[in-house]
Amino acid sequence: MKRPYNFSAGPAAIPEEVLTLAASEMLDWHGSGMSVMEMSHRGKEFTSIYAQAHTDIRELLAIPDNFKVLFMQGGGLGENAIVPLNLSRASTVDFVVTGSWSQKSQQEARKYCSVNIAASNEAQGYTTRPAPASWRLSSQPSYVHICSNETIHGVEFHQLPDLKAMGCDAPLVIDFSSHVASRSVDWSRVGLAFGGAQKNLGPAGMTLVVVREDLLGHALPVCPSAFDYRLVADNQSMYNTPPTYAIYLAGLVFQWLKRQGGVAAMEARNIAKAELLYQAIDSSQLYVNKVAQDCRSRMNVPFFLRDESRNEAFLSGANANGLLQLKGHKSVGGMRASIYNAMPIAGVQALVDYMREFERTQS
Numbered sequence: 001m002k003r004p005y006n007f008s009a010g011p012a013a014i015p016e017e018v019l020t021l022a023a024s025e026m027l028d029w030h031g032s033g034m035s036v037m038e039m040s041h042r043g044k045e046f047t048s049i050y051a052q053a054h055t056d057i058r059e060l061l062a063i064p065d066n067f068k069v070l071f072m073q074g075g076g077l078g079e080n081a082i083v084p085l086n087l088s089r090a091s092t093v094d095f096v097v098t099g100s101w102s103q104k105s106q107q108e109a110r111k112y113c114s115v116n117i118a119a120s121n122e123a124q125g126y127t128t129r130p131a132p133a134s135w136r137l138s139s140q141p142s143y144v145h146i147c148s149n150e151t152i153h154g155v156e157f158h159q160l161p162d163l164k165a166m167g168c169d170a171p172l173v174i175d176f177s178s179h180v181a182s183r184s185v186d187w188s189r190v191g192l193a194f195g196g197a198q199k200n201l202g203p204a205g206m207t208l209v210v211v212r213e214d215l216l217g218h219a220l221p222v223c224p225s226a227f228d229y230r231l232v233a234d235n236q237s238m239y240n241t242p243p244t245y246a247i248y249l250a251g252l253v254f255q256w257l258k259r260q261g262g263v264a265a266m267e268a269r270n271i272a273k274a275e276l277l278y279q280a281i282d283s284s285q286l287y288v289n290k291v292a293q294d295c296r297s298r299m300n301v302p303f304f305l306r307d308e309s310r311n312e313a314f315l316s317g318a319n320a321n322g323l324l325q326l327k328g329h330k331s332v333g334g335m336r337a338s339i340y341n342a343m344p345i346a347g348v349q350a351l352v353d354y355m356r357e358f359e360r361t362q363s
Contacts (some may be wrong), residue, residue, distance in 0.1 A: 160174065
């Protein structure tokens, strides 16, 4: 039976090929007689799974040798505390607020350090991206934080800001939860990147942290040992029991991504998917996307029906057509289609066909 298309923002769709393989290995991984869920994280079976996943993600994201890759827990929301506990040095941190997630990040950081809002698009309803030339950076911030793709509001930095060109020597911290592995990363501009796995990398439970080595070793005294980046790095993400099954599934996704042609191939597909959906919205009299065109997300496409009394009919019809999880976030309403790596272009085409047919029959 054909599976429906799942447009959930997260936990999100996982490639069917990955789910099928994981199901076949559930009771017995490679003749070990054990499920991955049952393995010791220090046993040779799991350490081989971890080593392969570590190697593959470094290759996929072209991570330089002077960065450490950490598999942690707590999700992106947890990193809102863990990052300032490690990097703030109890000093000032600059935030660029472009939506709900960067707003949550700066609010959480205030528990551990001083916060300067260098720029914000809140007055514009989170529909634009503040130009770097307008940012009011502190004189010596510990770091500068951005959410490079806002899952709820659909605002994306298609190019990362160059802080050095702006006269700022602070490291750039990016929350790339909802676009990781969908496009390349310019690591020359990044000090630390973090992301929950449940959007583009696998199931909920694992958090990917990529941190430059010189930023290790500065955790505040109150930082829990399990969240001290230096300890986690020195112990190859095994200081405490890691999210073993989530790492295993993410590793299968990494291998699937390599078979698809890697991040460059995925980026080309993602551009095509986003263009297809935005063109359908922009050419419609019923649907509207409110985000400025130069910063529209390729991963999360929020849109609204101009006549919102038709929302329930739209969602009911979508479900009947095998198009799931299209309801927008409760904080903004409307609709949202999350079109991560696992969403094929056929799924986006099916959504576009349904949207056009719904508009035709409702006019």
